[in-house]
Amino acid sequence: MIPVNFDYESPSTLAEALKLLASREDAKVLAGGHSLLPAMKLRLAQPALLVDIGRIAGLSYIRESNDQILVGAMTTHADIASSKLLQRSSPLLSQAATQIGDTQVRNRGTIGGSLAQAHPGADYPAAVLALDAQIIAAGPSGERVIAATAFFVGMFTTALRPDEIITEVRVPKTENESVVYKKHHHPASGYAVVGVAVRLKVSGGKIESAALGLSGVSQNAYRATAVEKALRGKPVAAIREAAAHAAENIEALGDYYASAEYRKHLATVMTRRALEQAASGAAK
Amino acid sequence: MKNVTITINGAEQQAQVEPRLLLVHYLREVAGLTGTHIGCETSLCGACTVLMDGRAVKSCTVLAVQADGHKIGTVEGLANGGQLHAIQEGFWEEHGLQCGFCTPGMLMCSHDLLAQHPSPTDSEIREAINGNLCRCTGYEHIVNAVKSAARKMTKRVSARAA
Ligand SMILES: Cc1cc2nc3c(=O)[nH]c(=O)nc-3n(C[C@H](O)[C@H](O)[C@H](O)COP(=O)(O)OP(=O)(O)OC[C@H]3O[C@@H](n4cnc5c(N)ncnc54)[C@H](O)[C@@H]3O)c2cc1C
Ligand code: FES
Ligand code: FES
Numbered sequence: 001m002i003p004v005n006f007d008y009e010s011p012s013t014l015a016e017a018l019k020l021l022a023s024r025e026d027a028k029v030l031a032g033g034h035s036l037l038p039a040m041k042l043r044l045a046q047p048a049l050l051v052d053i054g055r056i057a058g059l060s061y062i063r064e065s066n067d068q069i070l071v072g073a074m075t076t077h078a079d080i081a082s083s084k085l086l087q088r089s090s091p092l093l094s095q096a097a098t099q100i101g102d103t104q105v106r107n108r109g110t111i112g113g114s115l116a117q118a119h120p121g122a123d124y125p126a127a128v129l130a131l132d133a134q135i136i137a138a139g140p141s142g143e144r145v146i147a148a149t150a151f152f153v154g155m156f157t158t159a160l161r162p163d164e165i166i167t168e169v170r171v172p173k174t175e176n177e178s179v180v181y182k183k184h185h186h187p188a189s190g191y192a193v194v195g196v197a198v199r200l201k202v203s204g205g206k207i208e209s210a211a212l213g214l215s216g217v218s219q220n221a222y223r224a225t226a227v228e229k230a231l232r233g234k235p236v237a238a239i240r241e242a243a244a245h246a247a248e249n250i251e252a253l254g255d256y257y258a259s260a261e262y263r264k265h266l267a268t269v270m271t272r273r274a275l276e277q278a279a280s281g282a283a284k
Numbered sequence: 285m286k287n288v289t290i291t292i293n294g295a296e297q298q299a300q301v302e303p304r305l306l307l308v309h310y311l312r313e314v315a316g317l318t319g320t321h322i323g324c325e326t327s328l329c330g331a332c333t334v335l336m337d338g339r340a341v342k343s344c345t346v347l348a349v350q351a352d353g354h355k356i357g358t359v360e361g362l363a364n365g366g367q368l369h370a371i372q373e374g375f376w377e378e379h380g381l382q383c384g385f386c387t388p389g390m391l392m393c394s395h396d397l398l399a400q401h402p403s404p405t406d407s408e409i410r411e412a413i414n415g416n417l418c419r420c421t422g423y424e425h426i427v428n429a430v431k432s433a434a435r436k437m438t439k440r441v442s443a444r445a446a
Contacts, residue, residue: 104415
């Protein structure tokens, strides 16, 4: 399993990386390589130039800024899973990271790479959607902020332009909310057959706000807006009925392991469980 | 071709490599260290696991050029002269292997675990070696081996401290 030959550059600054990326049409960013290298070995991807962003200083960090936590694009799943700051102030991202692949995958894979890859069964997409995260992309003409809700547009397809590099992901602090990421692992690949990220605010037995992101069900992760609407202002007991809307109007994926019908059903069950867990956490 | 300088088991080595050369092929064919095995080559089995700056990685899913300037640890670097590493002793004493194909990867992955969690629970061990497949043992003896290694390592640390 050997990839087709390619050129390789490992710039030390973001500016150089952007220039290299724009220099060739078939240039690609290399981050942790845990989606790209397997695809190149299978020759599903054959970039002519790899721009390794792993040697750019200052792209791997987790830090606080007012009411947000800023996560550098090259931060590994392992660092996100074990971050005390995230666990304390915005644990949804850590919960998702802990459930990605295995030890070795988490040691190499990065959040920027996972978001750019936009695998339908990836874990972070559900979490960043529920968090209303901001994805920062640098390009030849400067930086722009892409809302997570506008980022995932199809299978392996995002709002990112080919000459852009994700530099940072910004998530809100959720100290006054209850967050849960629940995943049904594919038994072979480990990806999510269904992954549900929930962010819930309960006060006086009533649901003040709810945000849900779902992975695995469809071509790309999505916000379960019908569930959110059915929960807002309602007592916690409304969860069971609201969860039934989890895959409403969604065209589900089907394969030999999980048919589209099964996935849609699983989505409602997992959504109910995630919401119940979040509600019981919030009640404490 | 690219120049790389990689420190393997403490010894710095330089070589010229094609960018597409995988780290596992570098270790086996360029550095001549065949202790690191190739199982699936598709990032799934963990047989090729080595340490990169102390953390377990699948060397079939890292390019040699990505390892440039980094420290790699392989199974050959575990023993100290004739003295087996506590993790190797654990696998020996607890029958943590049968055919041995998965063993180098299991050892290196356990090394990463024990460096971070000196006394892991059974479920922490199982979770940590989730990416390492074994077709022989049924994992039970591997878990026992890692636990035994953990006990030995803590004992040695406290003996040294005393
Ligand atoms: C065995 C195995 C199991 C896995 N299981 C799971 C799982 O359960 N859940 C899950 O979510 N994922 C899983 N993954 C995928 C893993 O999380 C990858 O690490 C991740 O999808 C890609 O991140 P990377 O840093 O490795 O990116 P790369 O592989 O380096 O890059 C992926 C793509 O993103 C682009 N890219 C990378 N970084 C950037 C950036 N900063 N800006 C713009 N473009 C960029 C690249 O050009 C490429 O197209 C698994 C992978 C393996 C090998
Ligand atoms: S050979 Fe690398 S994971 Fe199987
Ligand atoms: S001992 Fe044979 S594969 Fe593990």
